[in-house]
Amino acid sequence: MQGSPVFKSRFLPWLLLLPSILILLFFSYYPAIQSFVASLYRTNLLLGTRRFIGFENFVALFTGPFAPAYRQVLAQSLLFSACVVVFGLAISLFLAVLANQPIRGARVYRLLLIWPFALSPAIAGVVFSFIFNPEVGLVNQILSATLGIKPRWLDTPVLAFALVVSAAIWKNIGYNIVFYLAALQNIPRELSEAAEIDGANPVQRFFAITFPMLSPMTFFLLFTNLTYSFFDTFGLIDVLTKGGPIGPEPFNNAGLTTNLAYKLVQDGFLGSANLGVAATQSIVLLFIVVIFTTLQFRYGNRNVHYGG
Amino acid sequence: MRRNSWLIHLILTVACLIIAAPILFALIKASQTRAAVNSANLIPGTLFFENLAAAWRQGNLGNYMRNSLLIALTVTTGKTLLSLMAGMALVFFQFRFKPFVFGFILFTLMMPIEVLIVGLFDLISLRPPSSWEAFATWIRNPANLVQPAQFGLGWANTYWAIIVPFLASATGTFLFRQHFMSIPRSLADAAKIDGAGPLRFLRSVLIPMSWNTIGALAVIQFVYVWDQYLWPRVIIQQSERQVVQVGLNLIIGVGQGTQWNEVMAGAIIALLPPLVVFILLQEQFMRGFALSENK
Numbered sequence: 001m002q003g004s005p006v007f008k009s010r011f012l013p014w015l016l017l018l019p020s021i022l023i024l025l026f027f028s029y030y031p032a033i034q035s036f037v038a039s040l041y042r043t044n045l046l047l048g049t050r051r052f053i054g055f056e057n058f059v060a061l062f063t064g065p066f067a068p069a070y071r072q073v074l075a076q077s078l079l080f081s082a083c084v085v086v087f088g089l090a091i092s093l094f095l096a097v098l099a100n101q102p103i104r105g106a107r108v109y110r111l112l113l114i115w116p117f118a119l120s121p122a123i124a125g126v127v128f129s130f131i132f133n134p135e136v137g138l139v140n141q142i143l144s145a146t147l148g149i150k151p152r153w154l155d156t157p158v159l160a161f162a163l164v165v166s167a168a169i170w171k172n173i174g175y176n177i178v179f180y181l182a183a184l185q186n187i188p189r190e191l192s193e194a195a196e197i198d199g200a201n202p203v204q205r206f207f208a209i210t211f212p213m214l215s216p217m218t219f220f221l222l223f224t225n226l227t228y229s230f231f232d233t234f235g236l237i238d239v240l241t242k243g244g245p246i247g248p249e250p251f252n253n254a255g256l257t258t259n260l261a262y263k264l265v266q267d268g269f270l271g272s273a274n275l276g277v278a279a280t281q282s283i284v285l286l287f288i289v290v291i292f293t294t295l296q297f298r299y300g301n302r303n304v305h306y307g308g
Numbered sequence: 309m310r311r312n313s314w315l316i317h318l319i320l321t322v323a324c325l326i327i328a329a330p331i332l333f334a335l336i337k338a339s340q341t342r343a344a345v346n347s348a349n350l351i352p353g354t355l356f357f358e359n360l361a362a363a364w365r366q367g368n369l370g371n372y373m374r375n376s377l378l379i380a381l382t383v384t385t386g387k388t389l390l391s392l393m394a395g396m397a398l399v400f401f402q403f404r405f406k407p408f409v410f411g412f413i414l415f416t417l418m419m420p421i422e423v424l425i426v427g428l429f430d431l432i433s434l435r436p437p438s439s440w441e442a443f444a445t446w447i448r449n450p451a452n453l454v455q456p457a458q459f460g461l462g463w464a465n466t467y468w469a470i471i472v473p474f475l476a477s478a479t480g481t482f483l484f485r486q487h488f489m490s491i492p493r494s495l496a497d498a499a500k501i502d503g504a505g506p507l508r509f510l511r512s513v514l515i516p517m518s519w520n521t522i523g524a525l526a527v528i529q530f531v532y533v534w535d536q537y538l539w540p541r542v543i544i545q546q547s548e549r550q551v552v553q554v555g556l557n558l559i560i561g562v563g564q565g566t567q568w569n570e571v572m573a574g575a576i577i578a579l580l581p582p583l584v585v586f587i588l589l590q591e592q593f594m595r596g597f598a599l600s601e602n603k
Contacts, residue, residue: 112327127331
């Protein structure tokens with residue numbers, strides 16, 4: 001906005017900003033500082049004791065007793081996110097391009113493709129846990145009737161991992177397609193038509209025009225999907241696998257579908273109640289988010305929306 | 309019409325079916341009898357409302373839905389209002405430290421609940437100080453702010469715990485700021501020349517011009533709050549205060565006794581409110597958010 005802003009008042013702007021500033025100060029900044037403080041202490045909830053130990057929790061997490069489990073969780077989080085991002089974006093892009101063609105009923109297709117946007121990871125987990133229930137689930141009923149097998153989907157490491165990845169992709173397809181459709185509608189049709197007159201076939205047109213024109217949106221979605229797979233899949237993992245079965249060597253130190261966020265909550269709140277180590281993990285996560293965001297601002301030329 | 313449009317129709321139809329399949333399956337199973345639900349039978353039954361009623365009463369679903377609705381409506385309204393106010397201050401007023409304040413708000417985008425959860429849990433669940441004197445002694449020493457917390461708000465198991473920390477929104481403030489910056493200067497100047505004060509300007513010019521942004525934000529926030537799982541799962545331990553996302557998992561319970569037809573009926577009802585909001589405000593959402601991303 002150019003020029004001097006319209007209204008002159010000394011107090012009104014601060015009055016308008018005050019509620020937001022207070023809430024963010026008390027419920028974002030203060031807890032962030034407190035999480036960092038907690039990461040410097042060893043806490044025993046049962047005895048109610050706290051002892052200052054400096055960066056010992058960080059050392060324990062990366063080279064000490066917690067390291068094997070944490071490194072495994074770090075590795076599988078990256079693998080999990082890579083699968084969700086790559087397959088999720090590829091499928092969404094493919095469907096969005098098709099739904100953007102001038103065909104009859106395109107509006108209906110679009111709505112039927114994007115509605116899972118409103119679906120929650122926890123509900124996706126509830127439905128998937130019934131479909132893949134080893135005894136009464138539909139998939140095993142069909143498999144045992146036709147092939148005579150009953151795989152234990154949620155107790156078999158590789159199957160559980162694949163299932164969580166699939167459910168996570170399915171839940172986020174709607175979100176991705178919404179943004180791809182919006183970006184596709186902003187590409188001038190003349191470009192594609194000119195290429196068509198020049199004799200380019202649909203596949204050539206896609207790679208020469210559509211894909212490059214969409215790259216800013218792909219870049220934006222890359223980061224929102226990374227954030228989604230790191231953080232928003234908590235409900236899905238908790239309902240579906242509770243962290244999953246222990247994997248084969250060298251993945252035998254933690255559940256195979258445990259990601260960084262799930263591990264943090266598991267260590268801090270769902271059993272071991274090791275708040276110091278959980279707080280340390282939250283500081284590591286904060287670093288990861290800062291790196292994501294810096295990369296996005298540095299190379300993206302567009303702005304972040306986490307939906308928070 | 310293109311030669312290969314039938315192929316596009318085929319692929320899209322199959323894709324739509326695959327995407328809808330898990331929910332269609334849940335819908336069918338939600339309508340079946342206890343005998344049919346545990347079989348491969350995919351013929352819709354007629355007992356949807358009976359199963360729903362059973363989950364609603366015995367499974368506490370009615371309670372969970374009421375809690376979720378209360379929280380989602382409050383947070384959505386609060387977030388929209390607070391970000392509208394903050395966006396207005398950031399665009400139409402001049403004051404010191406403006407870039408700093410904007411940065412302060414925007415930086416919280418990098419603090420999802422997972423990053424805050426240990427500190428936030430203490431802040432919400434610890435008991436408040438026993439007296440004003442105790443609090444005054446504590447606050448007088450600034451070093452206490454970087455010590456492990458001794459006092460909190462004592463909000464565990466209350467609605468406050470899931471509402472108040474989420475009332476401010478960096479996304480919302482950012483969206484409103486972007487939108488207000490696209491409003492022509494001449495309009496604001498004209499309003500001022502006509503003698504309109506800031507509040508009059510807000511009511512008669514800004515809000516009427518912002519329905520797309522308001523609608524888009526309402527969709528984003530309603531879906532986000534309704535679908536929230538981790539925080540209520542950790543901070544709410546009494547089932548009568550729990551939200552439906554966590555409550556559904558409680559209906560599944562443990563052991564062999566799960567009534568899957570009732571659980572599926574619950575899942576269908578629990579996904580309806582955000583879906584209805586999304587479908588009703590789909591146009592605003594596309595225009596106010598998805599498309600504005602391309603600026």
